[in-house]
Amino acid sequence: MSKHILSGIRVLDLTNVLAGPFATLHLALLGAEVIKIENPKDGDLARKLGIVTALNEKLMGTSFLAQNANKKSVTLNTKTPEGKELFKKLVKTADVLVENFRPDVMGRLGLDYKVLCEINPRLVYCAISGFGQTGPDAFKPAYDQIIQGLSGVMAINGDERLNPLRAGFPVCDTVGGLNAAFAIMAALLHRERAGEGQFIDVAMLDSIMPLMGWVAANLLIGGQQPMLMGNDNFTAAPSGTFKTQDGYINIAANKQEQWESLCDVLGVCELKKDPRFEKRDVRKKNRKLLTPLLQAKLAEQPTALWVDRLNAEDVPSGAILGLQAALEQPQVRHRGILKEVAADGIGSLKLFNLAAQFQKTPADLSSAPPRLSEHTGEILSGLGVGKEELAALKAKGVV
DSSP states (O other), X not given: OOSSTTTTOEEEEOOOTTHHHHHHHHHHXXXXXXXXXXXXXXXXXXXXXXXXXXXXXXXXXXXXHTTOTTEEEEEOOTTXXXXXXXXXXXXXXXXXXXXXXXXXXXXXXXXXXXXXXXXXXXXXXXXXXXXXXXXXTTTSOOOHHHHHHHHTHHHHSSOSSSOSOOOSSOHHHHHHHHHHHHHHHHHHHHHHHXXXXXXXXXXXXXXXGGGGHHHHHHHHTTOOOOOOOXXXXXXXXXXXXXXXXXXXXXXXXXXXXXXXXXXHHHTOGGGGGOTTTSSHHHHHHTHHHHHHHHHHHHTTSOHHHHHHHHHHTTOOEEEOOOHHHHHHSHHHHHHTOEEEEEETTTEEEEEEOOSSOOSSSOOOOOSOOOOTTTTHHHHHHTTTOOHHHHHHHHHTTOO
């Protein structure tokens, strides 16, 4: 038995940019054979996106490199009759198909689920889009920031000085990809039990909104509108970000005993009996009075000292790191979340491996993201396409 969970599973990846490629990356890291089906001209748009111009010109932009390891690249023009025929042959060999076009694109190509499930009834077909396949907004274009705005995410970020505020990375695209990967795994389990594939409709808007569960529950159940609290935690006080002598620290004194220990460590034991701060709910109401009192003490010492002292007394705390420091911290190195892989013409790349660590079937980042069309000959030869036919197809712009 293979050590990889998805060994033997073939995935046709028609996705572009982020949400779809992030979904199929997880399948690839778990051992699936993920075949990117790209247009012959320039492939996935992400190949041109990134801060390194030289890589963009090679169609290996950093945005592409970030989520396409362990995959194979096949170029195929599915708008041509020959391309459609080759694609249908590939579908016969596939277990999963993932696309993130607008809802009408695959139908106009004559390659939607109704057509493909007749070719392969065991096919798990996952369509990722901004708003889903149906509904009044289904055909609207969607980018991450558009979804952040429409979902309410931007409205609850920031404080009274800076709002609305987007998340600092494309959180809706990323969560949409994770949701799709989760759904595909569930559909594959169903196929094992029932012997049938199915269609999966994943919307970025649907995917992000449940992540606001606590905030939404306060509104839906408690009737409380979200409060703009910046770096403070609305569930407890003191719980949030504070300035130290040399930087910033996050402190989460969410339990009563943690609050009392915090007072002891900071040397402000009198606050424990102060009626404004003694009890949890009262502290929350008097947060603006409490914060300056704690801030004055925290400003006397550096972040590292406070982190050590507070954690030693079971008061959760941590430094606020820049991205470089975060990636290089000992715990991250210990967990091995980053792995180096060699890429022809580029050199060594540091990329993220699967975050979940399986005891018996570990994920493996084993190959660099593919060059455009790198595996076209290999994959099509498996469909009976010889060298002469392949050359003819290239000449016609089919591959």
